[in-house]
Amino acid sequence: MANEKGVTDRVVLVLIDPEEEREAEANAREMRLLIDSAGGLLADEMRVRRGRPDPRYLIGKGQAEELFLSVQDSQADLVVLSEDLTPTQQRNLEEITGVRVVDRTQLILDIFAQRARTSEGKLQVELAQLQYLLPRLTGKGTELSRIGGGSAGGIATRGPGETKLEMDRRRVRRRIATLKRELQEVVQRRSIQKRGRRQLMIPTGALVGYTSAGKSTLLNLLAGSDVEAHPRLFATLDPTTRRVTLAQGESVILSDTVGFLRNLPHHLIAAFRATLEEVTEADFLIHVVDASHEFFEEQRKAVAEVLREIGAHNKPTITVFNKSDAVSNQYELRRLVAETPDSCYMSALTGEGKEHLLRLISQVLGRVRKEVAALIPYSRGDLLALCHKSGRVLQVDYMPNGVLVHVEVTPELKPKLAQFEQKPTSENQVDLKTGC
Numbered sequence: 001m002a003n004e005k006g007v008t009d010r011v012v013l014v015l016i017d018p019e020e021e022r023e024a025e026a027n028a029r030e031m032r033l034l035i036d037s038a039g040g041l042l043a044d045e046m047r048v049r050r051g052r053p054d055p056r057y058l059i060g061k062g063q064a065e066e067l068f069l070s071v072q073d074s075q076a077d078l079v080v081l082s083e084d085l086t087p088t089q090q091r092n093l094e095e096i097t098g099v100r101v102v103d104r105t106q107l108i109l110d111i112f113a114q115r116a117r118t119s120e121g122k123l124q125v126e127l128a129q130l131q132y133l134l135p136r137l138t139g140k141g142t143e144l145s146r147i148g149g150g151s152a153g154g155i156a157t158r159g160p161g162e163t164k165l166e167m168d169r170r171r172v173r174r175r176i177a178t179l180k181r182e183l184q185e186v187v188q189r190r191s192i193q194k195r196g197r198r199q200l201m202i203p204t205g206a207l208v209g210y211t212s213a214g215k216s217t218l219l220n221l222l223a224g225s226d227v228e229a230h231p232r233l234f235a236t237l238d239p240t241t242r243r244v245t246l247a248q249g250e251s252v253i254l255s256d257t258v259g260f261l262r263n264l265p266h267h268l269i270a271a272f273r274a275t276l277e278e279v280t281e282a283d284f285l286i287h288v289v290d291a292s293h294e295f296f297e298e299q300r301k302a303v304a305e306v307l308r309e310i311g312a313h314n315k316p317t318i319t320v321f322n323k324s325d326a327v328s329n330q331y332e333l334r335r336l337v338a339e340t341p342d343s344c345y346m347s348a349l350t351g352e353g354k355e356h357l358l359r360l361i362s363q364v365l366g367r368v369r370k371e372v373a374a375l376i377p378y379s380r381g382d383l384l385a386l387c388h389k390s391g392r393v394l395q396v397d398y399m400p401n402g403v404l405v406h407v408e409v410t411p412e413l414k415p416k417l418a419q420f421e422q423k424p425t426s427e428n429q430v431d432l433k434t435g436c
């Protein structure tokens, strides 16, 4: 697979194997997929036991020399390591092999740079790339050239642009500050859009799951939409929101989100905080699992870890064991469903199990938050105080005839607000495609 510039990198992959064999195998498969997803061609592979590495190379000195031979033999132009390198290690390995050396985080960032479509996504990727790059800029000419090779193409040369060839640390810092400011503005715009969505008072759910689990395919099935679905990793980078109608005519708003990965680099979690807000702010989650995947249990754990990291692990969660059409052991599939609360199996590809999932969503919705909008007259300050005390106030707008409050109510608060409750009107419908 060639990248956008028509350049295919020939890659030597260096796998630093963890002790545990299954873990090592999952790691190896994931790295191969990542290289493929970045547009690289695997020319050779070297496996290194995680032992006592030489701090200069991450791997041993002898292994670094072996790597040089492998690069020569396979005519590779890129080395990818399965773990992150310090700037010095990266430089030393480049010196010894004579080709570019990229670590796991850089590889993932490169894939993200290829995929980002929205202005927010692009800003986030550039920010993450620059933050990763900053400590790697030592002021020497060779390092500076690393980010500038955009015109030549190739993995991890899709830096933030060609004009930055001569960029020094100070300028990188300045650019980082500008990017942060621009992102802030985008985030503010999004929060206004979210207000719009909130006025609809429709519950929101976020599709989460390991990359390639079938999240986008599932959203397409449920919403009859056309979100890009693809076998490559990280097909979806920017959150996409669609409205889905359930059995009794009730609606939910579902957001498709970026796929998770084992040990998602921390830079990325931080950079995608705004995107992951879709997850942290959702009323409930749909965790899509590729049940046909050999390592789906590991993938489930990886997703659970990321959810914990972003503080979304306690949300009501529906588990969808997807790709049932590709599962050979149907008995095992049913056992999984039986032992997992709020779960179902289905095929987002064939549609099998769709109705069941819709019913499950309705059930879970019955338990999640009850949000109410009430127009409280200015004379009823006591009620407003009660909202703050026993409910969770989401939004307050001061209107000519009272305070319009959106609040998550408790069973005791709801009847007290009943006479002032506002039903959603068609005027505050928002366009879900644009969120405006």
Ligand SMILES: Nc1nc2c(ncn2[C@@H]2O[C@H](COP(=O)(O)OP(=O)(O)OP(=O)(O)O)[C@@H](O)[C@H]2O)c(=O)[nH]1
Pocket (backbone or CB within 6 Å): 209, 210, 211, 212, 213, 214, 215, 216, 217, 218, 228, 229, 230, 231, 232, 233, 234, 235, 236, 237, 257, 258, 259, 260, 322, 323, 324, 325, 326, 346, 347, 348, 349, 350
């Ligand atoms: N056999 C089978 N394939 C499926 C099913 N659901 C999705 N796929 C395929 O799995 C691949 C990944 O699907 P996506 O919907 O792009 O996965 P995703 O979770 O959105 O992936 P990212 O956006 O990369 O995180 C595509 O090739 C889909 O056609 C299913 O139920 N059965």
Ligand SMILES: [Mg+2]
Pocket (backbone or CB within 6 Å): 215, 216, 217, 228, 229, 234, 235, 236, 256
């Ligand atoms: Mg997707």
